[in-house]
Amino acid sequence: MLFAFLCTDKPGHLNVRMETRPAHLEHLNKLNAEGTLKMAGPFLDDEGKPNGSLVIVEAADMEAARTIAEADPYYLAGLFEKVEVKPYNWVFNKPAE
Known part of the structure; x- marks a missing residue:
């Protein structure tokens, strides 16, 4: 099943995002490879x-x-003010499987 993470940054935390970005990208690359x-x-x-x-x-x-969602380095660094996790149904323009 698909899930969408809707993450809202805390105001004034762009520096946390930029400092944590390399670890975040590594995390996403691992999820992608899996x-x-x-x-x-x-x-x-x-x-x-x-x-x-x-x-x-x-x-x-x-x-x-x-x-x-909670394993993301952005989440662990305290970047997000709010994280919503919602079931998601990809209907239009879904890549061919």
């Missing part, structure tokens, strides 16, 4: 600077999805 990661990228503010994240993963259930 076939868990389906897509990911940052939300942008009016100035084009990242202020949150959208990550979509495949996981067995909500508990497994939350475990994945």
Whole structure:
């Protein structure tokens, strides 16, 4: 089942995001190599600077999805003000399997 992580950065924490980015990318690359990661990228503010994240993963259930979300270096560094984990149904423009 697919799950979407809707992550909102804490205000004034762009420095935490940038300092933690290499570890975050390593984490996402690992998930991608395992076939868990389906897509990911940052939300942008009016100035084009990242202020949150959208990550979509495949996981067995909500508990497994939350475990994945909470293992992200951004989460562990305290970057996020809020993380919502929601079941997701990819309907349009889904890549061919």
